[in-house]
Amino acid sequence: MSIINNIFFFVIALSILVAVHEWGHYYVAKLCKVKILRFSIGFGKPLYKRVTSSGMEFVIAAIPMGGYVRMLDGRVDDVSEVQQDLAFNHKPLYQRFAIVAAGPLINIIFAVFILMAIGMIGQQTIKPIIGEVQAGSLVDGSGVSQGDQIISIGGRETNNWRDVSIEIATYSGEQTMPLTVIDADSRQRQLFITLNGWKVDPDSQSLFDALGFTPFRPALTKTLGLVSENSPASDGGLQLDDEILGIDGTTFNNWSQIVDFIEQSPKQKVKLNVLRQGTNVVLDVTFGVHPEDSTKGYLGVVPYQGAWPEEFVQEIELGVVDAFLYGLNETWRLVSVTFEMLGKLLTGDISVKNLSGPISIAQGAGTSASVGLVAFLSFLALISVNLGIINLLPLPILDGGHLMYFTVEWLTGKPVSEAVQDIGFRIGAALLFVVMGTAIFNDILRNI
Structure with a gap:
């Protein structure tokens, strides 16, 4: 159930962020009068498809690991004379730059409004x-x-x-x-x-x-907040809200003393004295063996925290203006910290072990959602900022790579050749594959 929960909220979080990112490209492209052929959330086989009045295909696809906005482009499409003005590659440089930059920037702006909502929710x-x-x-x-x-x-x-x-x-x-x-x-x-x-x-x-x-x-109390199923505790008759008073005649002042006694007594049969709804109850319990250390005893309970x-x-809890300022401040903080951490990763001050992939993100999504709405929104804001910044990196396969080519075109007065762009995309894809492979490998090591 935990795995299903993590996957579900991972898909929800990623779908929201991808939709926001691609909407940024879509919205600015529409402002620049570029013809949109397809708006896809996810890759692969379409699960849902609808054709809008403008002729654009809106698609939700089977693999929720990204998305794209496909625009009319003379470099890959047969563009008639009539449609020349609607093609992306025929737009002025500043418009192409704005269309590509809109995706990452809207992710960062989205984080501002998420954090603003958190401030207003309280x-x-x-x-x-x-x-x-x-x-x-x-x-x-x-x-x-x-x-x-x-x-x-x-x-x-x-x-x-x-x-x-x-x-x-x-x-x-x-x-x-x-x-x-x-x-x-x-x-x-x-x-x-x-x-x-x-x-x-x-x-x-x-x-x-x-x-x-x-x-x-x-401090932890001596009252049980969780009794694991099929554990020595449940087999011995312990119940939720039981307060452990003593074991074999030994009384305890705090939970750590109870833990010490249990860990020192693997496989030992004891009489456990508990307070249950105001009544003293004595139970015959046999401690088990700790699943991670066979030298320690195990009961299978978790106490309430004080x-x-x-x-x-x-x-x-903030008003609208203060909440907006809070959102701006917190987003800027996340942006600056992300750049700092990327810099330290490149200089070796931070180990590549810190890279996290989809497994860790899924776990973060599931854990934050289980805590509550505010925690999930905070997680969403963090990932949205990271998604925006990563897409701005000057790797040719990312938005930042396209922006790098546009900058070269602005400086030289002519576009980067198709051959150079193709080589750049291959190098960018290889580097991205290495980074993602490292992140996934780290995820696997953390979960074995």
């Missing part, structure tokens, strides 16, 4: 307050303490953990990272974390773990 976010600092880590000794709130990194404001994650990622390959924190007594401090060439490796640990701290989270302190939670 969202509940958690302040980035530090939980624990690991001894001997990069953060340890820098002055960062438990309970500090990170309010900015490198001068960029951080209102939540998403902001913190984005800003930390941009410092991969740097020597120091400046951050500003405020403690529980409202005392503000400017600190510097020595990174010593620290690089982000998503396969080994999270950004926070790599630096040596954990975000604050309320409530967040009110002062750690912030509600954000």
Whole structure:
């Protein structure tokens, strides 16, 4: 079901973004009076086809991995004398440039309005307050303490953990990272974390773990929020909302003590004392063996997390103007960070292991959708910005490659020859194949 959920929301997200991208090309082409032959969302066999009053075919195809707008073009079509003015290749250079640039740019503009909608819908976010600092880590000794709130990194404001994650990622390959924190007594401090060439490796640990701290989270309770099916817990009669009081006469103050007891007792039969709807119940339970470590015991339950302190939670709901400004600011932030990360990828400051392909995108779509509408919209805005920027890269097979050829035509006064363009497209396709192959390979390694 998880895989189906991921695929479903991946298709939804990609179809929306492709439709927006191709609409950008379509809309500007119509303004420039170019004849549109086909508007396709997806590739391959058409699942749905409709011919509009203008003669254009609108198609939804079977493979939802992209799309295209096919325009009348004298380089590939037989164009009659009457239709010369309707062909893409006969339009002035500035119009051709605008038509091609419209796709990537509309993706970025689309992100502004998505984020504007998020601001108007309202969202509940958690302040980035530090939980624990690991001894001997990069953060340890820098002055960062438990309970500090990170309010900015490198001068960029951080209102939540998403902001913190984005800003930390941009410092991969740097020597120091400046951050500003405020403690529980409202005392503000400017600190510097020595990174010593620290690089982000998503396969080994999270950004926070790599630096040596954990975000604050309320302590786990002893009350069960999940009892796995066909687990030692369900076989022993444990139920949702049971509170574990003791095991074999041993009482516990917190959940970590319960976990320690279970992990130290694989295959052991115990009497488990729980509080169920105000009544003490004793159950005979036999611990299993942990699926990832045969030396540890396993029960198959997940507890509820405690409530967040009110002062750690912030509600954000904006009016139309403020929401629009919020959308602009957040989109610009995503654009600038994406360019920074691409630059660090080219210089080697960021490992190619950070590249993600369709599997990771599908997982992100499914996970964000399961969290809620705001999370899915945030994910959509991020991917929309990335799609726009990637399409602007000067690879001949992408929109940016066409724009590069148009720029050469503007500088030299004549179009790039068909032979040179063909070679460029072949090289661009090969490079794109290598990048996509690497991304898919990374996806596979992360999921085996």
